[in-house]
Amino acid sequence: MAPTYNIAMVSDFFFPQPGGVESHIYQLSSKLMDRGHKVIIITHAYDGRTGVRYLTNGLKVYHVPFLVIYRSTTFPTVFSFFPMFRNIVLRERIDIVHGHASLSNLCHEAILHARTMGLRTVFTDHSLFGFADAASILTNKLLKFSLSDVDHVICVSHTCKENTVLRASLDPLMVSVIPNAVVAENFKPYRNPGEIPKETFGQDPCPARPLGPHDTITIVVISRLFYNKGTDLLTAAIPRILENHPNTRFIIAGSGPKAIDLEQMIEQNVLQDRVEMLGPIRHEEVRDVMVRGHIYLHPSLTEAFGTVIVEAASCGLYVVCTQVGGIPEVLPSHMTVFAKPEEDDLVVATGKAIAALRANKVRTELFHEQVKSMYSWTNVAIRTERVYNGISGAISEAEFYGYDASDPATWSATRGRSGVQSFALIDRLKRYYGCGIWAGKLFCMCVIVDYLIFLVLELWFPRDKIDICPDWPRKTVDERREPGVR
Amino acid sequence: MQGHDAFMRVFWPTDLPRSDVRGVVVGWRNSALDVFVLAILDEVEPRNVETALQIGTLTRNAPHPVSRIYELCGQSSMRVLGLANTPESVEVDSSWIRVTTGPGRRVPAVTCARASNIQIILFERPLPGRMQYISLNPIALALGDKKGSFRHDSPESGDDDDEKEERIRKEKKRRLVEKLKLHSVFNRVPSAKEKALPKIVNQINWAWELEQLLQKNVSRIGTRSKRSQSVSERVVESATIARDMMVLWLWDLFTFYVLPVIQRLFIMALMSHRFAAELLLTVLEWRLRPRYAALKDISATAQQVEIRLQQFCYWPMQYVTLRLRKNDWGSVTTSHPDYIRFYNSLWLVANDVIIGIALGSYIIDNSTWVAEEISDLLSTYTVEALQSSISWLMGWPAGLKLNSELALFLGDLFLWVIDYWSSCIELLRPVLPHIIWFIGFSSFAGASMPIALFSDLLSVLTVHIYSFYLASARIYHWQLNILISLFHLFRGKKHNVLRNRIDSCDYDLDQLLVGTILFTLLFFLLPTVVVFYLNFAIARMAIISLKAVFDTLLSCLNHFPLFAIMLRVKDPRRLPGGIRFELRDTQDFRLATNNSPHPIPSTSVIYLKVRTPSLPHRQMLTIEQSIPLNFKAMFHQYFQMGNRIRKHYLSPHVVLCLLTGKFVPPLNRKNLYSLQYSMLPARRAGVLEMWDAVNSLPSPKRRAVPIVVPVLANGKRLSNNGGRIRSYG
């Protein structure tokens, strides 16, 4: 039977804060637990969420008390997380540490400490970064630091993979592409008339299919209204779209600093009756909003994966999106109309989409099944499990990396080779040393200090003083639950 | 019920007279195997006792209605629980207990046919005559009826924000607790034994009185050998009865003719006083608008007067309730806290007046000297010190780079005002001795009065500092704002009011020029204003802290839990702070079961500790009693007030106000004094209610007999019983 692991998902971003990374972690963990692994989640303390929690499916969450500085990322102290992390890892008998989200300091620290403690580490990158401005340069340095000694990296799209490979100068072979997924059951299209639509969202909840030539076409936009979500494009494009196409209307959900611009736009050219702004909505309401529309407009400027367009397609919406980042890889061409991130092109693309819908050329009612067949979390979990097997040597390197490790000697010190990736301090130092002329030495110093701290901790809080906590009953893969607890 | 739990619980009073004669154990049977022993009636037949309990012979001529006992103890009747010191040969009902006790043994040996294991809970009976009692949760010294009342009737003021955030925190906590409720692993129905605890507490409180009653009436049941009284005894008895009659007759005369008159007069005086109080209170509480501050919020004296008046209005009501207590069983413990509160406030006022007389006489005797001192203090600290500091600021102090012109201007301005003020003080100086004399005289109404007057005097005599503080704060604040906006202009930005953020904006050339020059100007003038502002702010802070000291003093005088502390010293059992148990070491039941051939019921003896220092026992010596009502609970409100003051004055908000020159509001009197009101009800009783209450007071005529006689009788009977038992022993 397949080996099962004790996995610790580490990230700054987790519930109660909503977001893509959060739901990714949650879904992945629960699916992994279904496959018989033990998963815990380590994140920082949110307001009103401190200490140790169990989610209802037995997922254990450690909300580590930490200082939060900006948009719920903790303060980057390189070592301060180590004692607590070690305690948790030991008492939970973790053997794989899986960090998420390259903006989360908690995750980077955890990866560093985990390597120091001799654990396997995986990192999942959810976001794209340019090489242009100083902020992303700092981020890239940090990323390179923590990824210099990681066992494997998972990216959510090929673009994301290229980006990560370049940023952290990794070996492409140790970067896997495992996309996000959606819970297709939560995003069913509006089909059965028996369903009572939520009246909270406006007047006509049920879009009529097939469309007549003069039916109103509703265009839905759901995104946080930030600059890099392309809200400026949206603000510029909406009036032109509306004036080109008489009976169309917009539904915009989400909030952010750019909301004021949108409102000003609505007021400037009087569009209150054709643009409906719902403000912030919860994630479980997203579907109810989506099924009211025919077209989903996604004007984002950068996007690693773009889960929301998959959700929209799963709801049976025809997707108009900008051709940036990983978006072109996500959906087949018959579900989407691509536009360049320019106002004119966006308007043109939307026009095309509307025309196609009016001509009933798009079989949107088939989208749901197709999307369900494309993306499922179980599939993601299986592929992630393969990565775990690979790094922990359960499957041979030849199978995992597609080559036979001819002589481990040459590879022992190079970047991520599973099985033979040695935890010896000197090899790790070699890996870190190459991160740059000055950065390399700095990183080496950090690693050495980390190792010393590790030794001190071993003396100070000896392992036998730490209580091993009992496991939640593991599910066997054939879904037969053991009764009771212990 | 009997089937599954075979464990029995026996509550046993430790101070039950121990004799080894055969007896019948009488008490409450809370549930089948949960018995509460009240008394052991010696030398009686169980079935007689049973019948007597049924027909109520044993509770004959009780001083108060018997039904009350049953309703409070939650049982329909007392039962025979078992036999004491009876040989095994006598067969008894299976649910009865066999007790073997005696003078020698501390802990009675209890066995029961139905119980496999027995819990004996020994307890010490509180004496109701001395108002001792036990309760599950500590006695509340403060009046509990107004948690929220002070929030909403206090006018919204500057320091409501910390109140608000406190409330928010509470709210969060409450929600967390709600979530906690959601988590219930399984909700089990408490068994009869577990639900019985409050009843049992009552029964313990009643134990003493009931035992007295039973023992008094035990003679009515045919005891075995009732020997007749000797002649001498009969003579003595008749004599005592005759004397009692005499006393009674005189007492009746007195109550019938003299007392009503006195009562009438007293009530009249009371009511008139009440009217006056009502008038004054309305004056004190009158506010121009509901938002505005009333007189009592402004001046400490008014506050003090109001508190006193409130107390005066409240006392009769309290007294009435306490009087009503008299015609009920002594074991009804509901009114004990009222009693303590009532006498506490009386004591406090008395104390206050005593100290006040001393203080007042002192002040009056050398009022001139005090006046001198005060005027000196005034001139030195509120005039000269200020002048010197200002003149110090006028020539560049401490190497600060002040602008001399501005400093001169400001300094001259303030100095001029101070001179004017000092002339006013001079005007006031001759009047001062009279004021002092008046203050001293007022202190015959209690030492708190002069203190309040002093604090008011302080705030009146330092009004100039207050105004200086206001003025300089205004200037400073205004300049700071201008500087900030000009700095935005300097950076070529402006504060966008619509979006509440900093936008970039392009100014015209002339705007830029003027703005920049003004910016430079104000920037270089800032330090001068700052030092002046700081000077006055510090003075203001000093005065505020002084007033805070006065207020603390006042609240000490008004709310010191004097009576409680004295009770604590005198008789700790009157201040119950909860109960605690203590496991007496008996043999471990496993050993007991395996080494004894026939399984005796494994017994565990538990002492229910109600703050008794006695219970003479070696193991007990190691365990001292926990403080009945610990001092922390007594002074809880002081800690509360301290927290409030600290949170208001040492909060970052205040520091921010100081730095940005906003006005620092003094602590709202209502909040500060809520401590002192905690002795008073949220709303005082109206005049009519009081009238009804006072008249509803029962005339002591008929009551007098049962009050006086039975106590005597009880006492005698008690000694008799004891003696008799011993004679049999």
Added chain:
Amino acid sequence: MAVIGWAKSGLIANNLDHRRQNAHHPPHLYIRRPSPTTAEYTVTTRPPPSLTLRLALVSLTTLRLVLFLVALLLLTTHLSLLPRPVTQHPYLHPLLASPPYQALVRLTGPPLPAWAFAAAACAVLYVCFAWQLHTTERLLVLRGLGIQTSTTGEGVWGSWRPATRFIPTEKIRDVLINEAFRGFEVRYYLVVLVEGEEEVVVVFPRLLPRRRIVEAVWRGVRGCLYEQGGEGRGEKG
């Protein structure tokens, strides 16, 4: 062990007092159980009685006694409380006249003010009198009555009179084991959820014993507290 619910961690994390757990001796668990309906769990840092321990205790007590007396004597002499006949007493006099004592007197003499010395002496007296060596925490379970926790702290301020808290049974919502962050580690501890109270009651708050002890106590409490001795009852339904 499944008795860890949703909302409690927040409460506990605030609740746990972060006083230093005395590490010099790991806490033991003693169980007194005279009848199946009553049990007392004692967790103490006092090591199991042995000869050496007894000797150490005896010597310590004598040392304390000596210190106490010396401080008392010094105090009395400095404040000259002793009446003359007492000082001239044949037993006491040689001691008072003995050179070491005189040296002590001179040492604590005039250079340091009288009040300071008095304060120091009082402090010494108090310490000698009230110093606690061990922390002992008890949990008394009475079926049908309730649970009573009691704590005897170590050190000077840990009052040697146990602070007790009695919780009647029908007030007890649940007894369970919880985890929380404490300093740099995650600890298990036993809590009693009390009906209608904000704070949960932490059992053994000072020396939070290890999971082994806590679990034993938890099972014992469950078995002893409720009538149908519920071993399996506490598990998450």
Added chain:
Amino acid sequence: MAPPLSTLSNLPPDQVTASANASPHHRHYPTLVRSSTLPTLIPRSHRSDPSHLSPEDAFVSASPPRRPGLFDGGNGSGSEMGTRRMRPKDTSRSRSRRRKRFQKLLWVKQSYPDNYTDQATFLENLQRNPRVQPYDFWPLVADSTTIVQHVCSVIIFIVCFVGIFQERVSPVSVVGWGSFGTFLGWLLWDWWVGQEPQGNFDGVPRIREFRPPRRQDSEAGLPTPNPGTPSVSNTPALISAASSSTNLFQEHQNHHHQQQSQRPPLVGQDSSNGTSLSIPGHSHSRSVSSIHSVTSQTSGGATPRTAFGTEGYRDGAPWPVPPSKWGRTQLRLRAFKSAILIYFTLLGLSPILKSLTRSTSSDSIWAMSFWLLAINIFFFDYSGSWVGVHKFPVASLSTNAALMASTVLASRLPSTGQVFSLTLFSIEVFGLFPVFRRYARHRSWRYHVVLTVLLVMSASGGVGMILGCEADQWKNGLIGTVVGCLISALAMGGCSWWLIGLQKYKNEIYGPWDPARPIIISRRHWDDD
């Protein structure tokens, strides 16, 4: 293999930021990538297309400086990895999935393992240095003249202050000459404005200005109506000049002001857009704060400005184009009004100013004014954009700093008259003169050069006089003039050479992950947050 790694893995931040300002619009057009602009130092990888990066680049780029010892191993890996990278295909082939070729899509069920790296498609649309213009020497020099002008005017101001402070020069003469010059300048300006043909009253300068962004727009496939052909001629010079200036300027910038790094990762920005940076927009919510322009030159908050500009000339000026007569009288009136206002304000304030900093020690004042003037020089808006006469293109921060410096300096002067005159003079120098300079440069190149030469000479002469003793100040002045001219010439040439030399270190990686820069035409306003 070594260099690409060095360029890839450790770029100094300033170079990347410097290279980062490039307009996005070439992204979809790899043909436009000028491989010629690739620094020669970067060797071609074995790929034919230099702008593509092979997986080896990504991988090996990390190794050499990291382990000089194992470098050979890493190097061997480079070759050996090509074979290895084929292996997954072999294995898959053995699993007989050969017919399905790898697609770079997520929704298809790939027949390859997740960590398979396809050589054909991996990093296929990565580009290096897509948009780098080579700078040529003379335009750079020509453009550095603006800076020289400004520095010289600052020096002149300082000279005047020193003169007044040491009572060598009478303040009245200084302010008199200054005002006279200003008046002349104003007359000239007025005349020019009158001369300006009605048609391109707004248009011509705009067309010149917005030539570069519009070209890019058109390349970016954006419909550009009404291409202003007439002015194409002198565009490149202007662009390169402006760009070089901004770039040279960034060389200063990056050392001094790190607020660039605080900028959010917005779109990069081609330096030629810098020319359009400082156009003030309409009266509402548009900014000309030069701190913005500078930082946004690197972090490129300015694209919309271009967009705005194009829009500005496309659908007519948002503000009403004033007919010349009326506009000119109105302008005159405004000029008079502000002049009067400023005059009397100064008159009123100068007594207070006189005693303002008496208590402050002199050296702190000197230091303060030095820093303020430095701020003025560094934050000055050198991009000689032209908005039309109706608007003074003032850069708030630098102007304010200069004015504050002058106020502080003036407050050291003993008499009110001196204070007043110095402040007034500073206003003329820092407030009005830059406008005149800019306009002159915009008018014709000759005026510009003449003005530069004059300024340099007078500044250096003044410095010479001040430094020298009273007696033979004219000789000192002469010497100073000569030396100053030499120094300035050397500086201009040297800096230009330096900048051109720096160009070859420029290396910008560009790929689909970079946030796209939205091209928004009908933007009402722009605010970057």
